[in-house]
Amino acid sequence: MTDVSSEQDHRSAAVVNLVGVAMMATVTYAGVQWIYNTQPTAQQQEYKRKSAALVETLQVERRTWTPTLSVLGTVRAAQEIQISPRVRGQVLSLSESFAPGQMIQQGEVLLQIDPADFENTVFIRRSELEQVEASWRIEQGRQSLAEQELKLLGDSIDEVNRALVLREPQAASLKSQLNAAKAALDRAELDLSRTQLTAPFSAQVLRRSVNVGSQVQTGDDLGQLVGVDEYWVMAAVPVRNLRWIQFADRSGDGSSVQLSDAESWGPGVVRAGQVSRMIGSLDEETRLARVLITVPDPLGLQSDVMPLILDTIIDVRIECRPIDDVVRLPRDHIHEKETVWVMAGDKLEIRTAEIAFRDSKYAYIRNGLDDGDEVVVTTLATVADGVLLRKVGSVSQDSESESADPAAAQALQGSRNSKETAAAFSSAATTAAAGDAT
DSSP, X not given: OHHHHHHHHHHHHHHHHHHHHHHHHHHHHHHHHHHHHHSOOOOOOOEEOOSOEEEOEEEOOEEEEOOEEEEEEEEEESSEEEEOOSXXXXXXXXXXXXXXXXXXXXXXXXXXXXXXHHHHHHHHHHHHHHHHHHHHHHHHHHHHHHHHHHHHHTTOSOHHHHHHHXXXXXXXXXXXXXXXXXXXXXHHHHHHHTTEEEOSSSEEEEEEOOOTTOEEOTTOOOEEEEESSEEEEEEEEOGGGGGGSOOOBTTBOOOEEEEEOHHHHOTTOEEEEEEEEEEEEEOTTTOOEEEEEEEESTTOSSSSOOOOOTTOXXXXXXXXXXXXXXXXXXXXXXBGGGEEEEEETTEEEEEEOEEEEEOSSEEEEEESOOTTOEEEOSOOSSOOTTOBEEETTOOOOOOXXXXXXXXXXXXXXXXXXXXXXXXXXXXXXXXXXXXXHO
């Protein structure tokens, strides 16, 4: 009987505990809902930056500037010929200078073709001429006698017979034979002179394709020479930039040019040239204009300069015509839509620039900047007219960034406090309920 009563008391206590836990959970849930429903709502407020951006500036000046156009050019020979014989025969000797890479002076003998046959021809043609000259002298004597006989006859002979008596047809025939004999001798002597091939100008030998003993024919390719007095550089230039280049004419020289090849010559080494003329057609592949630049003493034979190598591509810097009353600004400081950032007082001002010319480093601005303007050269996170600026090194009196509405900050802090209270209350209720259940 006692055991049954004890079991009933235990069940009653368990029921009471469960009811208590359920009531506590209900009260806790109701309290949390009330807190969330009655907490203040944080409003999003506009944030304003009151501090000025720290920048560096570049003061510009308007004046006359001389821009430089940087392009690429290819080295070409100004004088180049292929050595070919004009007579046939066997090569008897070659000049030691007639070898690839060697220098040859104008008029120097390159090779000698066997002259024996040509000397014999000259001897024969001279003999033929002497025979005709002898016949001509005899004929002149006969004509003298004929004139004496004609004087004895008086005027009784007509003009036709008169010409026959004076032997005019025989004289004309011998005269033509004499001229032909002289021409034949001249031709034989000319062929004899052509057995020696000489350099038509001071040159460098690029290649040789003949040796002593070779049998050569008229027109054979025996070698190649290039003149050493001057080289050409063919530069490719955009058509829009041609108006800034000065071409040589009767009134003056062309634009000055600096040539460089850092890979071959080393950094900082330059050579001088001059713009001569423009080639009257565009390159078919690049559609660029071609400008011819002359370079004297290309191999440095008369001065201590680096030699040019044919067919190499080198850097070309052409000094353009001066541009009056413009501002020169590094190209990095030109922004989208051709704009520049100017510090006007303590605020940013965005201006549109009218650019007259661009070279590899600078933009030359005709309108948009005035003398003494300070261009902002620092990258800005916020770009808009009126943004506050201060230069590096100046003392800032601006306050730090803060919210525009203090009440919003208080509401935000109240919201955070309410959430923390609700979380703590919920945690405590849960812990208590778990203890009672145990």
